[in-house]
Amino acid sequence: MNGLYDEFRVAVHSVWTRRWLVLGVAWGICILGWLAIASIPNRYDSRARLLVEINEILPDDAAGGGFGRPQRIDQVRETLTSARNLEKVAVTTGMVAAGASERDKASAIAMLQKNIKIIPQQDNIFEITSSIGVGSLSDADNAKLASAVLDSLITVFRDDQLRGGRVNAREGLKFLDSQIADREQALREVEARRAAFEAANVGLVAGGAGSPAQQVEAARAEIRQIDSQLVAAQAALAAANGQLAATPATINVPGLGATGSGVARQQLAGAQAELSSMRARGLTDAHPDIVALKSQIASLKAIADREGPGGGGGNAQNPAYASLAAMRAERQATVGALSARKTQLMGDIAKINAQQIQNPGVAAEYDRINGEYTALKAQYDKLFAQREQVRLRGDVQTETDAIKVELLDPPTKPTSPAAPNRPLFLSLVLFAGIGGGVAGAFALGQVRPSYATAAKLERASGLPVIGSITEVVTADRHVERRKRLVWLASGAGALVGLYALLLIAEFVQRGMVA
Template sequence: MNGLYDEFRVALHSVWTRRWLVLAVAWGICILGWLAVASIPNRYDSRARLLVDVNEILPDEVQAGSSGRQQIDQIRETLTSARNLEKVAVTTGLLPAGANEREKAGAVGMLRGSIKVIPQQENIFELTTSVGVPSLSDADNAKLASGILDSLITVFRDDQLRGGRMNAREGLKFLDAQIADREKALREVEARRAAFEAQNIGLIPGGSGSPAQRVEAARAELSQIDSQMIAAQAQLAAANGQLASTPATINVPGMGSVGGGVARQQLAGAQNELSSMRSRGLTDAHPDVIALKSQIASLKALADREGPGASGGGNAQNPAYASLSAMRAERQATVSALSTRKAQLLAEIAKITSHQIQNPGIAAEYDRINGEYTAFKAQYDKLLAQREQVRMRGEVQTETDAIKVELLDPPSKPTSPASPNRPLFLTLVLLVGIGGGIGAAFGLSQVRTSYATAAKLERASGLPVIGSITEVVTPERHIDRRKKLVWLAGGSGALIGLYALLLAAEFIQRGLVA
């Protein structure tokens, strides 16, 4: 422990003997360090908070363009766009009038590096700027920091107000051009289809849709007719069974015979109805005419079984038989109509199939033209719907604020520089200067071999030291030492005083900015 204490005393003595070197090195380091600190420009920070609210007045399916989240992402990207930053540079005076492209790029790059957009929530942004232009004073830099944010927010508001309406007009213009192109293409396809139909008028079956679609529709209807015919035939069979077990006439005592018979009366009525149908212009191929002819044939057979004149006393027409006959005739007409329609469908299917087999190229070409027409028509209708949506969105943006920009916290007015921390740097330079001086003195003592004590000399030489002679200080030398000590204290005090003066100047300068 005593050895360590002795080594410390020796080191302290070696430094003290070179105290003027310590002071000189400290002064040199401090002067250079303080000049470097003074050359660092002060940077002033300003902060603001912005709320960007997308006003979704229309539902999502009616809104044209991006959704609310996508619009906010786009706002985040375009807030510090080059166009906006160039406007900010012009507004704040960073760009002079008539600046060239290089100066504009430099100003935009400087602003992009100094402005940060920090999203705090989905639609709340914190804007920060840090400005330190060497050519400007501290007061001007502090004013410029808040002015940049003020100008950026103003430019952003104006762009959003004009941009929404401009986007709606540009969108309508683009959609109008697309609709015109699709309409032209649609007319061309229509003309080609009409010319193809006229050229192959006997080879293309009529009807809407392609041959495959018409065959599919006919088969679907044919399936329905088959099920309906089965039910109608079952009902007709039931009516025939009931009619076979029901007498045509009934015997009424004391009543004369019914003139002409029941079947003959029904036959006369049916023939009159057939004449009426033909007078209205119905042909023999009409389903009602076919059904009535079938009923007339059945009534003729019944009339022949009654015999000529159908004479017989006391017989009267059976009302149940007449009702069943009318029911059977109606069901026969239904079955006949279904059979006729089935035959028509089968004939149409056979005709389309025959045309496809005989002319496969024509059918394929016709299908291709129809498919092209359907595609263009779908695109045309979709573009019309989109144009209406864009128009409605543009009207909403014109009448209301589609994007609302609200300033939650205005740009702060900086009163002190954010960087550098000059008082801390000045103190560190002073400490480094003093430490550098002490280190230089100690290092020099290690280079120049000398022995401060007899014990150290004895250890270094390996020889016994008989004795040592202490320094004799005369009164004249003592006065000289006191004078030099005063000079040393004055030099050290001047260094500390200069440090205090620099600190005072820093705080006074901050007060001038505030």
């Protein structure tokens, strides 16, 4: 412990013997540091809070092009710091002249983009901060400029939103109209080419019915439906046949004379009359209704033949049998019609396939023309829908403000610089100067060693020290030392006094800004 204490005393003595070096280094570091701090301009921050409300008059799907509320909020953030707006702010606040060169304007815009921060607090509330620290301006001018930048930015943004929405809607309508006209002209050309191709290839393509591949696919889809319907109709017909076979054609009615029952013949006559009426209307034998009616007439003829020409004694026709016979005839007609339609569709498919095999180039070209037409038609419909949406949005923006800008907190008037923290920096430089002086003196003592005690000299030399001579200080020497101590204290006090003056000047300067 005593050794450490002795080493400390030796270090202090080494520094004290070089006290003028400590003072000189401290003065040098402090002067250079304080000059560097003085060259840093004060930066003043101004803050404002802005509320941007989007009028949801139209639903999101009518906003057009997926331009809903989140996209509008992003647009607000980008528009606030756009180069066009910042150029207007720079000119309005006098940072650059209206006729300044593009280079000067670009420099001012870059400085504003760097020093303007937009922090979204909520979906539609933004905190805007401008930091201004121009070295050529005074602190009061920098503080005023920071607030003026925010005032001008908010004003420019408001004006841009009032005019920009309507201008954008008009420009959008003009662009969409030109695109729609181009698509319409292209559609007409494709339609003319398709009509000419169909006329030149009559019998090879079905005009207006889609491509051959589409026709085959549609026919196959219809056949699949007919197959399921045909299975159900055949099952129903089999059930009707079973019920009819188990039902007697006549029943014995006691007391009934042989009056003859001509119910089947009456039904047959009515069916034949209806058939004649259908043919008179121009229906052919291939019509499904005539096919079904013919089947029903055949069934009724068989029933009438079994009844015979006259009465059946006391027997009368069974109404249940007649009803089942009519039902069976109807189901037979259904099965026949479905089978005929299936046969027709299969014939159409075979015909189309044969045409494609014989003329593969015709089918491919027709498919290409139809594909081109379908693509153009889809683009045309989409553009037309977008045009209607843009028109509606433009009408809304004409009648009302699509975006409402409200200033929640006006730009603050800064009274103290946000940076740099000069009092802290001045103090740090003072401590750095004193510490640098002490460190320099201690380092010089290590390079040029001296021995403050006889024991240290004995350890360093390895030789015994016989004795030491104490310094004798005369009265004149004592006065001289005291004078030098006064000079040293004056130099140190002057350094501290200069530090205090700098602090006072800093606070006075802040008070002048306020």
